[in-house]
Amino acid sequence: MNQPQKAVNVVDQATSSVKTFREAINEALHQEMERDPTVIVLGEEVSGGAGCSGEDDAYGGVFGVTKGLMPKFGRERVIDTPISESAIIGAAAGAANTGLRPVAELMFFDFIGVCFDQIFNQAAKFRYMFGGKAKTPMVIRATVGAGMRAGAQHSNMLHPVVVHIAGLKVVMPSNAYDAKGLMISAIRDDDPVIFLEHKCLYDAKCEVPDAPYAIPFGEAAFPRQGSDATVVAISAMVPKAIAVADKLAKEGIHIDVIDPRTVSPLDDEAILESVELSGRLVIVDEANDRCGMAADISSIVAERAFGALRAPIRKVTPPHTPVPFAPSLEDAYIPSEARIEQAVRDVLGA
Amino acid sequence: MNQPQKAVNVVDQATSSVKTFREAINEALHQEMERDPTVIVLGEEVSGGAGCSGEDDAYGGVFGVTKGLMPKFGRERVIDTPISESAIIGAAAGAANTGLRPVAELMFFDFIGVCFDQIFNQAAKFRYMFGGKAKTPMVIRATVGAGMRAGAQHSNMLHPVVVHIAGLKVVMPSNAYDAKGLMISAIRDDDPVIFLEHKCLYDAKCEVPDAPYAIPFGEAAFPRQGSDATVVAISAMVPKAIAVADKLAKEGIHIDVIDPRTVSPLDDEAILESVELSGRLVIVDEANDRCGMAADISSIVAERAFGALRAPIRKVTPPHTPVPFAPSLEDAYIPSEARIEQAVRDVLGA
Amino acid sequence: MSYSPEFLLRAYRGMKTIRLFEERVTREFEAGNIPGFVHVYDGQEAIALGVCMNLDDADIIGSTHRGHGHCIAKGCDVIGMMKEIMGKADGLCKGKGGSMHIADIDKGMLGANAIVGGGPPLCNGAALSAKTLKTGKVAVSFNGDGSSNQGTVMEALNLAVVLQLPHLFVFENNGYGEGTGADYAVGSGDIAGRAAAFGMPAEKVDGADFFAVYEATAKAVQRAREGGGPSALEADIIRFSGHFIGDPQLYRAKGEITQLRKERDCLNFFRDRVTGEGWLKAGQLNSVDDEVAALIERAVEEGLASPLPAVSELTTDVYCSY
Amino acid sequence: MSYSPEFLLRAYRGMKTIRLFEERVTREFEAGNIPGFVHVYDGQEAIALGVCMNLDDADIIGSTHRGHGHCIAKGCDVIGMMKEIMGKADGLCKGKGGSMHIADIDKGMLGANAIVGGGPPLCNGAALSAKTLKTGKVAVSFNGDGSSNQGTVMEALNLAVVLQLPHLFVFENNGYGEGTGADYAVGSGDIAGRAAAFGMPAEKVDGADFFAVYEATAKAVQRAREGGGPSALEADIIRFSGHFIGDPQLYRAKGEITQLRKERDCLNFFRDRVTGEGWLKAGQLNSVDDEVAALIERAVEEGLASPLPAVSELTTDVYCSY
C-alpha cells in the first residue's frame, strides 16, 4: 500500500477505506456520473446482457470496472455496443464535440489497431484543425499489460504510440488512490484522455478517500524518496520499483522512486530535479525500447541534465519481441524486480 | 546529388543514369515483378481507371510511382482496390503467408489508423505467434511527411509508431539511389517491411544504376564525413543536413552526416562509432520528440557512448502539435536548415 | 408539395454560391493563391442544399474531403471559408485546417474530413448527443460512393441502427472514387441496398433534382426527429470537375464531362423547374446570380488581402490545457 | 446425397474429438494446468466438420479466438494442440501462441485470432494467392455473429466480391458475442442478408445439422474453385459453454443451457441420423468414442509432461533476418 506524497486537494481524508484499483475507478465513475448528467459510458459489455434473456449488468465490463453503473444510470447512459471499435470511439468523439462527456471503453488497448484513426486523426486533432473552436472532452479507458498469459494480441502496453500523438493526454495510474483521483480529473478534462489500466493492478489495494477528489495531470508522485539514485517507473512497474527501493533501503541505499502518473503531459521537472541530485537514473517500463517511453525519458534527461549524470542511464524494459504466451517466456519478458535491482546497483557502481 | 559511401553489391555501375526518386522506385518494382512472378502490387489507384470508361493506368498511383506496371503485368498482378485499407493490408498479409510477395500501397501513411491492426497485430506477429512457422514477405509502401500544404491528416511521419512494433522493418530512403536498392531488398526480404517515401523527395534526382541492386538493411550511409560533429538525419531531413554540412565545410567545420536508411533495423554501431570520435551529436527528424525517433537515437547514444559525449545531444524536430495547413505555420513546423545549423553550432560551442 | 419564393431563392442562392465558389477556388488554385490538395463540389450542389434546407444551425453535419459545398449549404461564412482555404489567419479555422479540415461547429458543421469514412462515426456521436440530451436535433453524414467501402462507415451504419440514432447517411454517388468506378469498387453496385441490409430505411434519388433530394431528406429527418432512428439516402450525381484540382481525369471517356455538364446540371434543372412552374421569374434568379458573383469576388479580395498566421500560432490550440 | 462409412466415421471422429478435447481443456483449465483466456467450441462441432470435410490441407482456413474446433477439423495434431494450449515447448507454435493464436500453416490453418475480425481480411489474401497462382484452392474464414459488426469483416466481404476471390465466409451465429445478444448487436438481425448485400450468394443453414452444413459448403466451395467467387454461410448454432472458461454466464436465462444441451446437440443429431438411416452401427460410433477418449487422455498426459520453453526462446522467431 503506497501513498503517493504529492497527492493534492484531497477532500476529507477522514472518511476513507481500503479499496482495490478496480473499486476506485468504479467509484470515480459512479461519482462523476452522479455529479454530471452529461457523463456517459459506452463500450462492449460495459453493462452486458443487452438483448439476452438473462440478467442485465451481467458483466459490468469484462474486468468488472463498470459494474453497477447501468442499474443506477440506465442503458441510456451506460451503453453496450456491437464489436465495432471505430464506431465506439467515433461516437464518443462526436458526442464530446456536441455536449456529452463520454467515457469509452476499449476492452484491451491492443484493439487500437481497429480504431486508431478515430483516436489520432480525429479526436486528437479537432481542436487544432478547427482553430481552437472544438472541445473534445472524452476519456478512453483501456486495459494494458502482460502477465495474464493472454498472448501477443492482448498483452501490449502501446502507450508510446499515443504519447507520440499531439492532442492526446495519457494517464497511467499505478495504485488505487491515484486511479480514482486521475479518473475524476480525466472525466473533467476538456481534452481527449487515454486512461490505461494495467490488468495486473486491478486487485491492488490501498487507502482511498470515499469522497471525490481530483489529481492534476503532469504531477509525478514520489512513493519513495532518496538521493542515491533515481528510478522512474510506470504503471505496474511502480510496485516493483518500490519493492526494490525498500529492499535496498535495508542496506542503507536510498532511492527516489518517481511515478509520473501521467506520461503526457509528463512531469519532466520532477525527474530532472531528482537526477540533478542523484546523478543516476534507471527507467523501468513495460513497453520495449524502440521509440518507447523509457527512451523518451532517457533522452530528456540526457539532454537537460547532461552535466548532472554520473553514470549512463539504464533502461529496464522488455525485449523487442511480441508478448509470448508460455508462462516461462512471459515471465522473462516482463521487467522483474531482480532486473530493476541489478540496474540500480549498476548505476550506483558506475 | 549525394552518393552514399556504404552502398554495396552494386551491379555494373557502368550503365546508369540520373533518375528521380519516383523513377527509381518504379524501376525497382518493374525489375522485381519481372524477376519474380509472385510479386504483386495492390492498393488504391495503383493503376487507376478500374471500372471507368476512360484510359487504364490513369494514375499509376496518385504520385505516379506505380505507373506502367499494370499495362506490363496486367490487372491480375497490379490490383486496384476499393477504399478499404484494412482489407488491402490484410489481403497482402494473407497472400504473403501463402505464396505471394505483395507490395501493398497505403496512399498516405496517415491512413494506418484504419488498418493498423492488420499491420501490428497480424503481419508483424505471425512468425512469433506461430512459433517461427510463418513467413510474411510483404512490403507496405506509403508516403509520409509535411511540406505539401496537405494538412493535419495527410502530412504525418508516424515512423516512430511502427519502429516501436517488434516484427516490422522500417525503411526510409533519402535519395533515388538508396530508394531503388532498398526497395529491391524490401521485396526480397521475408519479413513485413514498411517502406516510407517522403512526398517532397519524389522529384529529387541522382545517378542510379539501371541494373537491379540490393542495399542491405541496417547499414547507414555517410553522405558527408567529418569528425567535428555527428548529425543523424532521416528521410527528407538528409538533404538539409547535407546542405548544412557543405556550408559549414566552407568554414572548415567538418561533420559526419549519417543517413540510417533503415530505422528498424537501425545501424546504431555506425552512429556510436561516429560519436565516439566527434563527441557531439545532433539528430534531425520530422517526427515530434515524444517517444519519437530522435529520442530513440538520443537514448541509445546517451547510454552507450556516454563517456564520449562532450556536449548535450541536440534534437531538431517539430513541435508537439498536429501539422498545420497554413504555409507560414507548416514552414515553421518542419525542421529547417537554419535550425540544423544552429544546433550544430550549439553542440560545437558547448 | 409547394414552396415559398423565399425558400426557393434561398435554395438557389446556396447552390449558385457553391457553384461560383468552386469555380473561383479552381481559378485561384491555378493562379497559385490556394495551396494544398483541393477537391471541389461543383455539379453536386442540389444534394448539399436539398439536404441542408431541412436542417438548422443546431443540427449537425459531417462532411468529407469534398466539403466546401456542405459548408456553404449549412450556412458557413463564405468569406471566412475562402480565407481558410487560402490558409489565412482570419480564416474559419485560423488557417490551421484548410480545405480538407474546414469546420464551423457554431453552424453545426463538424468538419470536412481528409480521412475517407472519418465522418460517419463522429456523426453517430452527434446523434447520440441529440438522443441523450433529447434536443430533437439530427445528424447528417455526407459520404461518397467510394467511402461506402470503408469499414468505419459500415460500422457506423450498424451502430446507428442498434442505438436507433437520429442520423441520416447521405451517399453522394458520383460514379467515381478518385479514378476508380463505383461499379467496380462497390461489390453489389447498390449502396442503398447495402445500407438497408443493416436495418434502416434506404432510398435512391436523383441527386441532380433538388426537390427529390429535399423531399426524401424531409421524410428521413422527420422520422429521425420523432425517434424513428437512422436512414440512408443514395443520390446519383455528376462530379463536374476532377477528383482534385489538377486531376487530368484520364479515366474519363473523352467528352464525358462536356456532355454531362450540358445534360445533368442541377442548377439548370432547378432554374427550368421554378420558372416553368411559374414559382419564380428568371429576373429574380439573375439578380441572385449577381449578388453571389459580388460576394465571391469580395471573398477572394479579402482572402488575398488577409495575412498568413503568425508563427506564434503554431503551438496554440493543441490542448485546452496541458 | 449418399455418404461412405469412411466419410461418416471421419466426420464423427472429428466432431467427437472436438467435444472431448474442449471438455477436457475446460477441466485442465480449472485444474490450473492451462493458463490464459480460453474459449471453447463445444456445441458447434457440426459447423467445423461440415465445412472442413470439403477442404484439403492446401485449402486455407482462418479462425477466431474460438479456434480449437477449427484446428481439429482441419487436421491439426491434437497432441501438439494440447501442448500449445498448455504453453509447452513442443506445442504446435512452440508455446509462443497459445489458445488464441494456435496455427498450423502446413495444415492450411492460418491461425486462431484474438482480434475479432482479424481473420477475414487475411483469408482474402489466401484466396488471392489461390486465384493468382491458379491453384484451384479456396479460403474459408470462420466468423461469429458478433464479428459481423467489425468493419474489417465488412471490408473483406466487399473486396472478396470486387476481386471475385475464392473465399467462403462462414458466420457461426451462436446468438452471443460475449454477453451481448446477436439480435441486439446485429442491426438487421440477418447476417446472411448483410453478406448478400455486398453482392455474394449467401445462405442460412442449421449449424447443428452436419449434413446441411456440409452440403451448403460443398456448393459454395465448388463455385469458388470454378472461379465463381465468394459466398457466405450463416449457420445457427448453440454455444454450450460460456464465452470463456469461467464465464458465469449471468446473461443467459436459468436452465437455458441444460435444455439446449439436451435438445440441440449436433453430436446426437448426427448419431441418430446415421444410425437411423442405417449408414452406421452404434457400435462403430462407440468404438470411435473410445479411440478419441484415449487420444485426448494421451494428449493431456504428454502435455503435462512436456517442458516449458527455455528462456532463450524469448527472442527467437521475431524476424526471418534482422
Ligand SMILES: Cc1ncc(C[n+]2csc(CCOP(=O)(O)OP(=O)(O)O)c2C)c(N)n1
Ligand atoms: C482512409 C482513406 N483512404 C484513402 C484516401 C484517399 N482518398 C481521398 S478521397 C478518395 C476518393 C473518395 O471517393 P468518394 O467517397 O466516392 O468521394 P468523392 O471523391 O467522389 O466525393 C480517396 C481514395 C483517404 N483520404 N482516406
Ligand SMILES: Cc1ncc(C[n+]2csc(CCOP(=O)(O)OP(=O)(O)O)c2C)c(N)n1
Ligand atoms: C477487435 C476486438 N474487439 C473485442 C474483442 C473482445 N472479444 C473477444 S471474443 C468477443 C465476442 C465475439 O463474438 P462472436 O463473433 O459472436 O464469436 P463467439 O465468441 O460467439 O464465438 C469479443 C467482444 C476482441 N478480441 N477483439
Ligand SMILES: [Mg+2]
Ligand atoms: Mg465518388
Ligand SMILES: [Mg+2]
Ligand atoms: Mg457469437
